[in-house]
Amino acid sequence: MLIQLHTNITPVEKAAIISKAGELKYKTTEVVTQAGHYLVGTGKAEFDVRIIGNLPGIKDIHIVSDDYRLVSRKWKVNPTVIDFGDGLQVKEGEFTIMAGPCSIENEDQIEKTINHLVSQNVRFMRGGVFKPRSSPYSFRGLGIEGLKLFYEMCRAQGIKIVTEVMQVSQIAEMEPYTDVFQVGARNTQNFNLLDELGKVDKPVLLKRGISGTIDELLYSAEYIFSGGNEKLMLCERGIRTYETASRNTLDLNAIPILKEKTHLPVIVDPSHGIGIREYVEPMALAAIMAGADGIIYETHEKPEEAASDGAQTLSFSESERLIRKMRKTFELRKELA
Amino acid sequence: MLIQLHTNITPVEKAAIISKAGELKYKTTEVVTQAGHYLVGTGKAEFDVRIIGNLPGIKDIHIVSDDYRLVSRKWKVNPTVIDFGDGLQVKEGEFTIMAGPCSIENEDQIEKTINHLVSQNVRFMRGGVFKPRSSPYSFRGLGIEGLKLFYEMCRAQGIKIVTEVMQVSQIAEMEPYTDVFQVGARNTQNFNLLDELGKVDKPVLLKRGISGTIDELLYSAEYIFSGGNEKLMLCERGIRTYETASRNTLDLNAIPILKEKTHLPVIVDPSHGIGIREYVEPMALAAIMAGADGIIYETHEKPEEAASDGAQTLSFSESERLIRKMRKTFELRKELA
Amino acid sequence: MLIQLHTNITPVEKAAIISKAGELKYKTTEVVTQAGHYLVGTGKAEFDVRIIGNLPGIKDIHIVSDDYRLVSRKWKVNPTVIDFGDGLQVKEGEFTIMAGPCSIENEDQIEKTINHLVSQNVRFMRGGVFKPRSSPYSFRGLGIEGLKLFYEMCRAQGIKIVTEVMQVSQIAEMEPYTDVFQVGARNTQNFNLLDELGKVDKPVLLKRGISGTIDELLYSAEYIFSGGNEKLMLCERGIRTYETASRNTLDLNAIPILKEKTHLPVIVDPSHGIGIREYVEPMALAAIMAGADGIIYETHEKPEEAASDGAQTLSFSESERLIRKMRKTFELRKELA
Amino acid sequence: MLIQLHTNITPVEKAAIISKAGELKYKTTEVVTQAGHYLVGTGKAEFDVRIIGNLPGIKDIHIVSDDYRLVSRKWKVNPTVIDFGDGLQVKEGEFTIMAGPCSIENEDQIEKTINHLVSQNVRFMRGGVFKPRSSPYSFRGLGIEGLKLFYEMCRAQGIKIVTEVMQVSQIAEMEPYTDVFQVGARNTQNFNLLDELGKVDKPVLLKRGISGTIDELLYSAEYIFSGGNEKLMLCERGIRTYETASRNTLDLNAIPILKEKTHLPVIVDPSHGIGIREYVEPMALAAIMAGADGIIYETHEKPEEAASDGAQTLSFSESERLIRKMRKTFELRKELA
Secondary structure, eight states, X not given: OEXXXXXXXXXXXXXHHHHHHHHTTOEEEEEEOSSOEEEEEEOOOOOOTHHHHTSTTEEEEEOOOSSOOTTBTTTOOSOOOEEOSTTOEEOTTSXXXXXXXXXXXXXXXXXXXXXXXXXXXXXXXXXXXXXXXSSTTSOOOOHHHHHHHHHHHHHTTTOEEEEEOOSHHHHHHHGGGOSEEXXXXXXXXXXXXXXXXXXXXXXXXXXOOTTOOXXXXXXXXXXXXXXXXXXXXXEEOOBOOSOOSSSSBOOTTHHHHHHHHBSSOEEEOHHXXXXXXXXXXXXXXXXXXXXXXXXXXXXXXXXXXXXXXXXXXXXXXXHHHHHHHHHHHHHHHHXXX | OEEEEOTXXXXXXXXXXXHHHHHTTOEEEEEEOSXXXXXXXXXXXXXXXXHHXXXXXXEEEEOOOSSOOTTBTTXXXXXXXXXOSTTOEEOTTSOEEEEEOSBOOOHHHHHHHHHHHHHTTOOEEEOBSSOOOSSTTSOOOOHHHHHHHHHHHHHHTTOEEEEEOOSHHHHHHHGGGOSEEEEOTTSTTOHHHHHHHTTOSSOXXXXXXXXXXXXXXXXXXXXXXXXXXXXXXXXXXXXXXXXXXXXXXOOTTHHHHHHHHBSSOEEEOXXXXXXXXXXXXXXXXXXXXHTOSEEEEEBOSSGGGOXXXXXXXXXXXXXXXXXXXXXXXXXXXXXXX | XXXXXXXXXXXXXXXXXXXXXXXXXXXXXXXEOSSOEEEEEEOXXXXXXXXXXXXXXXXXXXXXXXXXXXXXXXXXXXXXXXXXXXXXXEOTTSOEEEEEOSBOOOHHHXXXXXXXXXXXXXXXXXXXXXXXXXXXXXXXXXXXXXXXXXXXXXXXXXXEEEEEOOSHHHHHHHGGGXXXXXXXXXXXXXXXXHHHHTTOSSOEEEEOOTTOOHXXXXXXXXXXXXXXXXOEEEEEOOBOOSOOSSSSBOOTTHHHHHHXXXXXXXXXXXXXHXXXXXXXXXXXXXXXXXXXSEEEEEBOSSGGGOSSOGGGOBOHHHHHHXXXXXXXXXXXXXXXX | OEEEEOTTOOHHHHHHHHHHHHHTTOEEEEEEXXXXXXXXXXXXXXXXXXXXXXXXXXXXXXXXXXXXXXXXXXTOOSOOOEEOSTTOEEOTTSOEEEEEOSBOOOHHHHHHHHHHHHHTTOOEEEOBSSOOOSSTTSOOOOHHHHHHHHHHHHHHTTOEEEEEOOSHXXXXXXXXXXXXXXXXXXXXXXXHHHHHHTTOSSOEEEEOOTTOOHHHHHHHHHHHHHHTOOOEEEEEOOBOOSOOSSSSXXXXXXXXXXXXXXXXXXXXXXXXXXXXXXXXXXXXXXXXXXXXXXXXXXXXXXXXXXXXXXXXXXXXXXXXXXXXXXXXXXXXXXXXX
């Protein structure tokens, strides 16, 4: 059960709803987000929705059969729109491109990447300053000072930045310098991090876990949404299988399945999804035809010199070609719809 | 090492080549196919190819670093063309559609499917008469009599048939009534079956194993080719993973990887690859953008009444829409190439 | 529904039972094995078993909720005993050891292995003469002549042989020289092979598929049993996962689960299960404590010279030590039961 | 390269070593733990160890070919001993039992569990107060107040507690009330958490990731060790595969592999490893024969009323029986060694 409340609901009205839900053996969790005010009811009994729906203070009530509720498309048929101002939106029906290096390295690298993106009319730049690395002896990123530089340079050019947050304590220091918080595949079930991102008024790009199921991705999104943040994007980036010919197995099946289960936009990361530079392009185009709302990929002026992930990173000329092809492919998808 | 021999090579010349290869510690396997005559050399030593290449009777010699050799693109840069006569070819650069029911059920079903295919200018009909089923108590297909009926009805309309062969003893009885022998995912490593299909002068559609690697698929193709049959098509049909939201995980990464590793055409089966009727279309279109040379899928006049696989089978009107969209998608891919 | 029939049932009595089952919407399959006579009923309706159970000609009737029926422990509580004569039995409560090389190579190898086994009081020797190999250019075994030699030498010493059958056509030629037909992991769902093995009056050791589920293993066993052969042993030999530190992932969870689901004996193959010689011993002992009825493993006089699988093959002295430890471990398990 | 330093090394001596390593193109990371002082050198060049080994201030120098170094057995042949005082040690050669509920629920539950453990001479009690749950609406544990109660009650009875830490900010508040910090399977690659646990002078039980490789587990251990904490135990708890008959696939192959690769003790969790109450016992005994140094499992006075994981939790009488059998199994393993 999902109850949308009126903004001006009174405490007495709310208490009456909670009490009536309790009579029906439903436990309620109150959720206040940037955009709405909800009561999420968990319980099993079947009942006539009008018993509750007619109470004062209620905007709408929905029966949601999924265990995740707020992110389910069963109550919110209209897709989520994430608005960045200046006419920039991530949403179903638009095609979003996010590109940039795996790691932010220095001023020169940022500048050249920005110039490349601006020339291609791409509005989001990705780049990590806190890098999760399997080995403690690997390069771990430039840290918060790198982020400040990254942000200032992008802001000057109207570029929004997408960057990974790895732990709760980083959220506050990163927030002034971040447009989109990315949650990486190793943190998809870092529930404390998800809880805290629920309190932030900035969009979150949530990646699927390294061997996460589609349902687990939706549950993790539910954590952030129920924490108060509706500005969510999901990201398919390949899963772990027995196949070793590619870095991961990009699960494009997940795209139409997610698009039916949730109202959130779905982005695909073909760079991590296949892990081989030459094949990023066909997988990006495939993802678009499968229904992706956007593509995030890695590009670098000199991929072979990149501090990390060079083997799956496109040069700027490859990136240009990809952007042109992706836009044509998205046009075809709209035409065929 | 792969040596292409002249057709008119003499036994003495051949013996000289084998002997010289032996001196270099290479074991040779002679392969005679419909199209060529080869010596496949297995060994490890590095050597100057001219030592052998200049011997009489040799057309060409190639060093192939892959463990599979005859199916490798490292010696045969030009893609394999499978010619069915009447201008019908399966090959890179053309787009092939194969459609039909999971199981052949009766004359009426065959007729209606043929009419549907002819109206859409589709030239291949799929349909099984020998069905591999997990449980011995399930419907196992109409058998050889069903195949005869299927074949006669298709031949009358210029439709080629694609049908599964499950064991060696079926090959001889099926051959007069079959245009393409399909090897199913449970038989990809049924090496005796592969050996015998090498002796047949009919094309084979080899499906990837249920949890087969890309390399295992190529090794299995090497069995058929080295048995004498070059008319091979590979088929990606989804692999087994931990994800339960779809029947299998369609591994579209395999498409660009296979297209680089082998000269054989690559077909994709989105019906088994996702297993959910509503999502067959986006996965088919995705597969085309990933580089597939063809799509094989399930269609039935009344999917809900199909003897098997109804949940992933398209109705004829869904099939029509899919065909139209696939052709437009393939046009775009050619345009972008 | 599973109906055990009296041996002397009349055709009229049988027809009456089939007709009554049909009235209840149950389709019946008649199964005659070496040991019994059954009607397997597939249907969904609930009914009072006495409606059928009281008909003449019926020994017993059971409701079996599993989709596999004849191999289920829900009707046959007593474990299956496979009797080889001379007091040699494979069954729950006894501990069976099967050992020998991956491939039969020559007379000397067979003789030395037999001597080793006889000295250790081991009664089963494993060894392949038809080898399934990923690559067509690998050694494929000595074939039927090797089998004859293998069999004659073992028979002279009272050793039973376990050897892999790969295709239907081999069954007849192998039968006179085989004590246990082994079905390999690539053939677990080769349903034609299973059907034919159902007609044979020799025990079958059925290996779990490379990425087969426990239920699929039981369904495959159901094929053989319903074909007429009750002399079945199951074998866990490791499954395919993402982990590359071992050849396969030995799934010992499967042991207690299989022991509860089926009345058939369960053998474990730690050689393929881990694939690393040094670790075969701990995995064998672990399998015994998990409840295995027997262990099959690879041993060779000189593992480093074995024609195949040397990296996972024990020397005779390692084998001796393992046998001693396995027997002590099995004693403890019985003591703790 | 791993260099063990003398405790009284002077800054000048240390600088000389770092400088000499730099000449050999080795980057050094200084590590100071509770037990030792190290320089970890990462580089590729081969060199004569005496070039560095003879410098003053060096206790020993080792070439370690693994990418993880401090946790490798290639430099530290003697197994790690974790000393809890009172003669209580976790180490190779001893058998450690850790038991208790999934979640700490209330005073009565703690008391009854302690009484059970004391009566069985078990010295470690497990129990979570911060619970990672897929759904945000599930019970998330009693929190820090629950931990204080848990700790005080255990201390009074000489029981050490093992409890999960989910995020960096919990470490400081938990530390006074925790004997062993458990890192759960969803946090194995939460690198910030690992870094911070490196600064703590309390033992850590690090679980393998949900689909983590053995090498990734060792890298994660390297994070904690290189952060300064040598008191590490590893825990195999099952991995995610396609098999659905069990909750996870307990990978006992990992035990002998880990015991060879690392000097750290290895604990096995059969409760999560199979997820089915009836089968916890055989899997625990199997794990011991595979070489486990200890077993951690779930027990509750009334499993069917447990707040979480009831389906895999043993009753106290089942727990008693298991303890008796585990000890006898461990005795046999020592006897056979």
